[in-house]
Amino acid sequence: MIAPMGDAATVLQRCDQLARCSEEPGRLTRRFATPALSEARDLARSWMSDAGLNTRCDPIGNLVGRLEGEGDRTLVLGSHLDTVPDAGRFDGALGVLVAIACVERLREAGRRLPFALDVVGFADEEGVRYRTAFLGSAVMAGRFEKAWLARVDADGVTLADAVRAWGGAPETLAAGRRQPDDLLGYCEVHIEQGPVLDGLGQPLAVVTAIAGRTLAGVTFEGAAGHAGTTPMDVRRDALCAAAEWIGSVESEARSADGLVATVGEIAADPGSANVIPGRVTVALDLRHAEDPARETASAVLRERATAIGEARGVDVTWEELQTTAAVPCSPALTDQLAAAVAEAGHPAPRLPSGAGHDAVMMAAVAPVAMLFVRCRGGVSHHPDESVRAEDVAAALDATIGFIERLAAGTRPA
């Protein structure tokens, strides 16, 4: 068996190698179905083959490496190979490479499992090119919507053509769906992308749920007017109403456990220093691991916007742009993962994930579990993304332990 730290060093070296596959010189950008992603996929495929996995690409271009076992069922491990623009090198890639390293370690040990292992490198999680996330896992989960094929990227290339261009088959995407009966589960190792573990001084956490999200557009409609001649007491300033409400968004989120709320976009009309703002639109992003808590907060904030508007003579309209339900991780798999983390000698704090992951889609066809790895300062979606070798070694040990615990509880078919 290779020394664990040796495995972690290999994983980190491979993260560096993958980071060189980029669309842009000097920074890492790897969007769906681009030559850069193709290059990264080839590289990952060669490591999978070296590890003894039989590799193939599914109709959308997800890379799948299979290790046969004694039984009929399959445990899926993996994450995504695409990135955001100017990305860090661990978001996504780490999960794929840890999974490959696990297979290498099992092989070194001559271990044959009572189930098959599929290691997956998803082709699109970030959704940068077609402005819709999870294209890769949506196919595997049978949740891909045909209408998406007509979407165009910034260069006018349809999604269908992009899939074809890198060797996929847009006509047969439905065949990429995995059968729930065949799947034992889906487990994803991912950097935390937040500062909690770094703050705790701990390497790993098990994920309890992936937070649900409400995205709402809120419009405040007052009256524009001359900034010099309109007395204060007759104004219907839309931006002042919005500002008061934004302050209450922050205090609501601070007072509710587990709630995060962000107003990250604001547009004031007409947007001139000498004109009272007549119309303001803002975007609210609201997340919580439990849907009822998010729904309650959404209702409270909506009422507050209306009340603030009424007090100021400003009309408020609320448009729910997108709602995504929370995805709970499987309690059974999560308990096994937590036990494996503890067995590997580490604390196993439980955290919700505020960010979306491929597990969101995979939950439609398999019970899911996720392991978070500490990243320095919680920095992610940025070239400064950084993980420690010893944390990667811990993640490897925990994942191997998790696989062995499932093996111990699985009778060969």
Ligand SMILES: [Zn+2]
């Ligand atoms: Zn990711």
